[in-house]
Amino acid sequence: MSRPQDAKRPFFPFGNPFRMLSPKGTKISQQLLLVLHAFEAKLEERLKKLIPKSKDEIVSLSWMTLAMHALCESHNDIKALITDLELPVCDWDEKWIDVYLDISVKLLDLCVAFSSELSRLNQGHLLLQCALHNLRSSSSEQYVRACSSLDRWKQHIGSRNPRIEKCGSILDDLLGSLDIPKVKKSAKGKVLMQAMYGVKVQTVFVCSVFAAAFSGSSKSTSVPEVADIYSWASTFNELRNLVNEEIRVRFSRGGFTVLNELEAVNSSVKELYPIIQGVADTIETESLVKIVGELGRATEKLSQGLDLLTKEVDSFFQVVMTGRDALLSNLRPGDTVIDSIVGVNRDAQVVN
Template sequence: MSRPQSPQRPFISFGNPFRMIFPKGSYLSPKLLDLLTTFEETLAGRLKKLKPADKEDVLCLSWMTCAMETLCGIHADIKTLITALELPICDWDDKWIDVYLDNSVKLLDICIAFSSEVSRLKQGHLFLQCVLHNLGNACSNQFIRAHSSMDRWRQHIGSNNPRLGNCFPIMDSLARTLDLPKIKNSAKGKVLMRAMYGVKVVTLHICSIFAASFSGSSKKLMDLEVPETCLWAEAFADFQIFVNTEIRNTYSIKRVISLKEMEDVDTCVKKLYPIVENGVDCVEAAVVKKSALDLEKSAEKLSERLDLLAKEVDGFFQMVLTGRDALLCNLRIDGNNVSNQVIDYNVEGQTVG
C-alpha cells in the first residue's frame, strides 16, 4: 500500500535580505557591480547545468555526485570573489566572521553525517559479495548461506544512521541564519554578503536534497524563497521546483529504498530470494546463474558510484575546512578577536570519505 503524500511544505521566507544590503540610494562602482554580476550569472549557470535532464536522475548517486561537484565549484567561486574584492580580513565586520565560522562548522558536521551514511551503504557490499560467492557453488548449504547474506543485506540497508538524523536540526539552524546582517558604509561588504547569501541558499538546499535521498523521507526537504533581485533567482526556483516535486512524488508512492542504484540491487535480491529459499533444481539453476550475474553488475555499479560520491563529499569537506582555516590564520595574523563562542574545528579522529 502506498503511503499518503505529505502536504508540501510552504516556502521558507526570510523577508528580503537585500533591503538591508542594498537600501534605496546605495551605489556600487562599475568594478564591484561587474564582480557581483559575474558571480551571480555564474551561479545561475551552475544551477541550470545541474538541473536533471530526466526526473529519473534525481534520486541517483551519479547525479548526487554532480551536485556535490557543483557545490565545490560554487564555494570556489566565492573564494575567487573574495580575492577579487581585495577586502582584507581586518576590514571584515565581527558579525560576518562569526556567522561564517559558525556556518562552516555546521557544514563540516553535515559533511561528516553524509560521509558516514555513504560508508554505511558501502559496508553492505560485503554482504552482496557473500551472496555471489555462495551462489557460485551448486550446494544446498551454500544456498542457505546466500539466503542468510541476503537477509543481512536487507536488514543493513534498512537500518537507521543516528549521524544522519543529527544533521536535520543542523540544517534547520542554518536556515534560520539566511537573514543577513545590516551592512553600513562598506560597498565591498554589501557585495560579499549578497554573494554569500547565494552560496548559503544553494548549499542548504542541496544538503536538504541529500538528507532526503539518504533518509528516504521528504519531510526535511526545504523550499527556500529567493528575492527576484538575484540574477540566479529564476534558475534556482526552476531547479528547486523540479527536484523537490520529483522527490515528493516519488516518496508518495515508493518503497523504503530511495536511491536508484540501491533499488536496482534490491530488485535482483528480491528475484533471487524466493528461488534460493525454496531450493534450486536443475531448471532453476540457469535462472539463478543469470540473476546472480545481474546482481553482480548492479552491486558493482552501486559500489563504484558510492566511491565517487564519497570522494566528492570529502572534497567539499576539505574545501570548507581549508577556507575556515585560512580565515582563522588571517585573524591570528591581524590580531583580531573572534567571538568566544567560535572555536577551532577539531577534525582529529574524524574520517570523511
C-alpha cells in the same frame, strides 16, 4: 567577542540580500556589478547542469556527485571573489566572523554525517559479494548462505544512522533567517553579500537533498523559492521544484529507498528470493544466471557510485576547512583567542 546563544542565526553573516538592492546607501560601481554578474552567471550555469534530463536521474549517486562537485566550485569561487574584491578578512566585523565560524562548523558536521552514511552503505558491499559468490554455485547449501548474506545486507542497509538523524536540525539552523544587525555601508560588502546569498541557497538545497536521500524522510529542510530579482532565480526554482516533487513522489510510494542505485540492487535481491529460498532443485539455470548477473552489475554500479560521491564529500569538507583555516590564520596575529569563539577545537572531531 560575544555570541548570543538564543538568537536565530542566519546562514551567512552578510545580511538580507533584498536590502542591498535598495537604491539607498552606497552605490555599486559598474566594475563591481560586472564582477557580481560574472559570479552569478557561473552560479546559474552550475544550477542548469543539475537540472536532470529525466526524472530517473534525480537522487542518483551520479547526480549527487555532480551536485557536490558544483558546490565545491561555488565555495571556491567565493574565496576567489573575496580576493578579487580586495576585502581582507581582517577588516570584517566581529559579528561576521563569529557567525561564519559557527556556520562553518555546521557545514563540517553535515560533511561528517554524509561521509559516515556513505561508509555505512559501502560496508554492505562485502555482504553482497559473499552472496554473489555463493550464488555462482549449484549447491543448495550455498543458496542458503546466499540468502543469509542478503538478509544481513537488507538489515544493515535498513538500519538508522544517528548522525544522519541530526541533519534536519542542522539544516534548520542553516536556513534560518537572513536578517542580521546592520553592517557598515560598503559597495564591496554588498557585492559579496549577494554572491554569498546565492551560494547559501545552493548549499542548503544540495545538503537538504542529501539528508532526505540518506534519512529516508522527506521532512528535511527545503529551501523556499527564490525571488525573481536574481538572475539565477528562474533556473534554481525550476531545479528545486523538479527535484522536490520527484522526491515527494518516491517517498509516497513507500519504496525501499529513494536512491536509484540502491533500489536497483534491492530489486534484484527481491527477484532472487523466490528462486533460491528452499526450491533449489526447481531452479532454471539460465534464469538464475541472468538475475545473478543483474545483481552483480547493480552491486558494482552502487559501489562505484558510493566511492565517487565519497571523494566529492571529502573535497567539500576540505574546501570548508581550508576556508575556515584561512580566516583563522588572517586573524591570529591580532586575536589570540579566536579559536575559542565557537567553543570548538579545530583539531578535534567535528561530530561526536
